[in-house]
Amino acid sequence: MSRERVVVGVDVGTTSMKAAAFALDGRSLGEASVVTPWNVGAGGETDLDVERLTRDFIDLVTELVETTGTQPIGIGITGMAETGVVVDEHGAARHRAFAWFDQRGAAELDDLPPNLRDAFAGTTGLALKAECSLSKLLWLQAQGFTINTGDVWLNAQEFLGFRLTGTRATEPSLASRTALWDQDGRPWTQALDLIGASQDFIPPFVGAGTSLGVVGDGCPESMQGAVVTVTGHDHLVAAIGSGAVGSNQLFNSCGTADVLVRSVPWVIDADSRAQLVAGGLSVGRHALSGHTAVLGATRFGLVMERVMAMLGVNDHAERSRLVNAWQNEGSGKDVVSVSEPGGWVNEVRISLHDTCSPDEVVAAAIDYGIQSMRGCLETLTSVTGPSDQVIAGGGWAQLDGVLRAKGGLLAGLSRSAVTQPGVRGAAAFAGIAAGITDEELTRELARHVQPPGQHPLQQQKETVS
Structure with missing residues (x-):
């Protein structure tokens, strides 16, 4: 046979x-x-x-x-x-x-x-x-x-x-x-x-x-x-595997490292490369021939993992419930704040300013991730212009609340079904x-x-x- x-x-x-x-x-x-x-x-x-x-x-x-x-x-x-x-x-x-x-x-x-x-x-x-x-x-x-x-x-x-x-x-x-x-x-x-x-x-x-x-x-x-x-x-290959194969597309890999991958069909000049690097991004050849890839990373996923671990939440259904409770930016900032010390330290700091619920802690973590992504995205689009399509993939993208929160920044965001x-x-x-x-x-x-x-x-x- x-x-x-x-x-x-x-x-x-x-x-x-x-x-x-x-x-x-x-x-x-x-x-x-x-x-x-x-x-x-x-x-x-x-x-x-x-x-x-x-x-x-x-x-x-x-x-x-x-x-x-x-x-x-x-x-x-x-x-x-x-x-x-x-x-x-x-x-x-x-x-x-x-x-x-x-x-x-x-x-x-x-x-x-x-x-x-x-x-x-x-x-x-x-x-x-x-x-x-x-x-x-x-x-x-x-x-x-x-x-x-x-x-x-x-x-x-x-x-x-x-x-x-x-x-x-x-x-x-x-x-x-x-x-x-x-x-x-x-x-x-x-x-x-x-x-x-x-x-x-x-x-x-x-x-x-x-x-x-x-x-x-x-x-x-x-x-x-x-x-x-x-x-x-x-x-870059994950972006392609998720369906982001065309020019001027943006892929958001929603794992522990939350990565934005933007493809453009031209070589970005040296001054613009320096500008992007100064804003925390990197620039290089794409796996797609004739394309440049711009990568930006935040620790959105890491922050979410640490917060969920602190709360003792490992069950997918409960994680989904907590994330879906997020309504809009700022919903938890009065009682809790999330920060990182910077540098090469995978540390997340949670500051509780008053009595708060798990929903509010998770909301503050989502807010922090959105704020980090906003700065990265603003630097990116200042050089490349807006993307034609945005696709998200990875573990955190499977939660509707995360996709909804990111959708306020990434217009037309869709979820890839590829695991x-x-x-x-x-x-x-x-x-x-x-x-x-x-x-x-x-x-x-x-x-x-x-x-x-x-x-x-x-x-x-x-x-x-």
């Missing part, structure tokens, strides 16, 4: 690595997940072994296709940005991959020459913070690490693609989070000079939906022959890489990407043995 052909999307996330198999008509046929294998040091230093990550990835996909009895024709890989490794000319990772939130390199980044500090935001579209890959490379350099001829930088998803196909390549939206790339369309040579690297340190760009090659015979038979594509930064948008978006790109452009899963996305193709610089296969 022949197996049903599917495309697999994999999201390499901070907490877990999730995979799902999709029929070409868009049906989800099964899911699987595994905990991301971080090692946490005594001082909070967090990193992982990319070879272990590769083994877990292969085991995860193999488990998924065996459990569902399917045959993958394409595998799309998305996930967290700013986590990667230096790979030598023989294909070996030269160090462990630092978590994006690991603060190693913060001091070295603070010591950047004034000309690089001044140019940083406008050039990279990023804030001068330790999350970027440059920070980790500066820290390695301070420990005596040197970049050799033939070395390249691969983000975690790109390393997985390399291990599966033997192709070294850079996906543009991931490159945008490294601080090694000038958003005007070239390597940032000043940053590369600082770490002793040439422009060859960044492999050729290969966009989402373009095949890096096929899974070779070093992997389990059930995976062999599937085309592989690296689909980019998870927030795992990251893996769905990655799977859709995998279908396009496999040449499937006129099926339910891929048809809309295919209208917004370049025709599928094979990466032209594929070299000899260096697959997992």
